[in-house]
Amino acid sequence: MPDEDEQPRAQGRALWSGVITFGLVSVPVDLFPANRARSVSLRMIDEEGTPLSRRYFCPEEDRPVDWDEIVRGYETEKEKYVVVTDEELDALEPEKSREIDLRRFVDLSEIDPMYFERAYFLAPASESNKAYRLLAEAMDRAGRAGIATFVMRGKEYLVALISEHKILRAETLRFHDELRSASSVGLPKLEKAEVKRVREMEQAIQKLSAKSFDRDEMSDDYAERLRKLVARKLKSGEDVVEVAEDVEDELSGGAEVIDIMEILKQRLEGQGRSVRASASSGGKASDLENRSKEDLYARAQKLDIPGRSSMTKKELVRAIRKAQ
Amino acid sequence: MAARAIWKGVIRLGDASVPVKLFSAVEDRGVHFRLLHEKDLVPVKQAMVNSQTDEVVPYEQVRKGYVTEEGQIVVLESSDLGELEPEESRDIRITRFLPQAAIDHLWYDRPYYLGPDGGTGSYFALVEALRKSGKEGLAHWVMRKKEYAGALRLQGDHPVLITLRHADEVAVAEDLKPPSGRDLDKKELAMAGQLMSMLEEKFDPTEYRDEYRQRVLDLIESKAAGRTVKFRKAKRKKPAEDLGKALRASIKKERKVA
Numbered sequence: 001m002p003d004e005d006e007q008p009r010a011q012g013r014a015l016w017s018g019v020i021t022f023g024l025v026s027v028p029v030d031l032f033p034a035n036r037a038r039s040v041s042l043r044m045i046d047e048e049g050t051p052l053s054r055r056y057f058c059p060e061e062d063r064p065v066d067w068d069e070i071v072r073g074y075e076t077e078k079e080k081y082v083v084v085t086d087e088e089l090d091a092l093e094p095e096k097s098r099e100i101d102l103r104r105f106v107d108l109s110e111i112d113p114m115y116f117e118r119a120y121f122l123a124p125a126s127e128s129n130k131a132y133r134l135l136a137e138a139m140d141r142a143g144r145a146g147i148a149t150f151v152m153r154g155k156e157y158l159v160a161l162i163s164e165h166k167i168l169r170a171e172t173l174r175f176h177d178e179l180r181s182a183s184s185v186g187l188p189k190l191e192k193a194e195v196k197r198v199r200e201m202e203q204a205i206q207k208l209s210a211k212s213f214d215r216d217e218m219s220d221d222y223a224e225r226l227r228k229l230v231a232r233k234l235k236s237g238e239d240v241v242e243v244a245e246d247v248e249d250e251l252s253g254g255a256e257v258i259d260i261m262e263i264l265k266q267r268l269e270g271q272g273r274s275v276r277a278s279a280s281s282g283g284k285a286s287d288l289e290n291r292s293k294e295d296l297y298a299r300a301q302k303l304d305i306p307g308r309s310s311m312t313k314k315e316l317v318r319a320i321r322k323a324q
Numbered sequence: 325m326a327a328r329a330i331w332k333g334v335i336r337l338g339d340a341s342v343p344v345k346l347f348s349a350v351e352d353r354g355v356h357f358r359l360l361h362e363k364d365l366v367p368v369k370q371a372m373v374n375s376q377t378d379e380v381v382p383y384e385q386v387r388k389g390y391v392t393e394e395g396q397i398v399v400l401e402s403s404d405l406g407e408l409e410p411e412e413s414r415d416i417r418i419t420r421f422l423p424q425a426a427i428d429h430l431w432y433d434r435p436y437y438l439g440p441d442g443g444t445g446s447y448f449a450l451v452e453a454l455r456k457s458g459k460e461g462l463a464h465w466v467m468r469k470k471e472y473a474g475a476l477r478l479q480g481d482h483p484v485l486i487t488l489r490h491a492d493e494v495a496v497a498e499d500l501k502p503p504s505g506r507d508l509d510k511k512e513l514a515m516a517g518q519l520m521s522m523l524e525e526k527f528d529p530t531e532y533r534d535e536y537r538q539r540v541l542d543l544i545e546s547k548a549a550g551r552t553v554k555f556r557k558a559k560r561k562k563p564a565e566d567l568g569k570a571l572r573a574s575i576k577k578e579r580k581v582a
Contacts, residue, residue: 022516025571034494036494050374053373064373075358105523110527121497141517155354177534182481188440190481194445201337205459208418213422220491230392
């Protein structure tokens with residue numbers, strides 16, 4: 001799948017809804033990304049400035065193909081594929097796939113930083129936020145992280161559940177077999193270093209020492225230069241194309257940036273829960289099938305699904321599930 | 325088998341320079357599928373299509389555009405984009421050294437091992453100096469025409485660089501307000517703490533395996549061998565209403581296990 005390993009795009013809706021279980025206590029939660037996409041994104045256009053979309057075509061028949069004509073295949077030997085359907089993959093999910101079962105608590109400092117992959121914030125998803133607050137407060141006090149595995153969007157994740165500032169956060173961890181060891185990379189064994197050299201370096205380290213991490217040093221300089229170039233071109237009117245009205249709708253679907261922080265703020269304060277499908281409605285199939293066709297179309301637009309305008313509701317559901 | 329280096333650079337630290345090679349510390353173990361045309365099982369290719377006319381646009385005619393909020397598109401030629409690229413350099417500049425854990429792991433992206441490029445003298449001097457200082461460095465470098473920031477740390481006896489995300493990609497908890505409500509019950513809070521300590525263990529990453537990935541591979545294998553596959557349905561569970569009761573019962577259950 002083309003998008004499978006890419007970071008899921010923030011769409012103002014929870015990426016995953018499920019239940020954290022802590023002993024016999026259940027905490028329904030919605031999961032939102034804490035790592036956002038880069039702030040500037042560019043669109044593909046043709047020489048006249050008309051927006052382009054990515055479509056698939058069959059080289060055998062030399063024609064574009066729609067999503068409902070596409071299947072997922074695993075190459076077992078050269079040019080031989082085993083076709084695997086969505087239904088088959090869904091059936092492989094563990095029985096408690098909508099559950100993050102906290103069976104183990106560890107000291108956060110014991111987790112090697114190399115394991116951390118991506119962070120997600122969790123917002124309470126039930127009428128009462130009491131169980132959420134209780135778990136967050138107790139974890140905060142104990143300074144412990146809960147460890148669990150769960151399945152999201154066709155992939156199993158190992159997570160450390162952390163409470164910071166009384167907000168629950170899930171950090172996905174790499175599995176042990178996804179990390180190489182120094183010896184497997186072929187790094188040399190430790191040798192004794194020259195004392196004088198070490199001392200010089202220690203002094204250099206001392207000189208550059210600072211107490212805290214400065215967020216300002218992490219600005220995206222490329223994005224800044226890009227914004228400046230765009231501003232310059234806009235001012236001179238050079239290479240600026242007015243978008244035709246009939247294209248504008250499509251563009252706004254692709255370029256619209258929903259601020260995930262705003263949504264999270266609302267959700268943590270207990271507002272805006274209605275945009276989300278009920279947590280108890282379960283699997284991703286029903287999540288999508290319960291939505292209106294307009295809603296599905298808007299999602300298809302964001303995912304840039306080719307041929308969406310001629311799709312039926314059922315086809316939209318299939319295409320979105322494939323594209324996610 | 326030794327891995328291949330992805331890039332070579334030189335760490336600049338005071339007057340010292342340490343030539344290093346970067347090795348990815350992550351190994352891709354994902355199951356990768358191809359998209360096929362169902363009718364003939366031929367892998368589909370991608371093309372850029374003009375969405376108004378449905379015509380395929382050859383790649384040499386494809387440009388990039390910046391869409392403004394006012395609905396204008398600013399066309400960026402490849403010469404424009406070239407102008408934005410950072411100056412090429414082999415230098416890995418260290419700008420600061422910070423106490424361990426000063427950089428929250430929310431910033432961490434991908435880890436790379438550093439190996440010596442040539443002699444090992446300055447390399448192991450760096451390892452020793454990092455160990456003695458107990459600090460981690462903040463590094464900046466340009467790799468493959470892109471600017472990177474990273475944390476220079478020690479991993480056992482070897483230095484690693486973990487790339488860091490940009491400020492606008494990281495949301496922090498301090499900017500958010502936690503959910504509020506009536507004061508929590510002290511007894512329940514104490515019970516939650518008790519249950520947590522009963523479940524406390526050392527973190528052992530080797531205990532966890534990606535079982536789903538294995539099941540996907542098993543499915544592919546059985547299908548390739550022409551065997552049929554059985555489906556089963558997932559079950560769900562109802563949340564408990566009374567927190568105190570659920571906590572007491574959980575603690576009792578854990579005691580029995582212990």
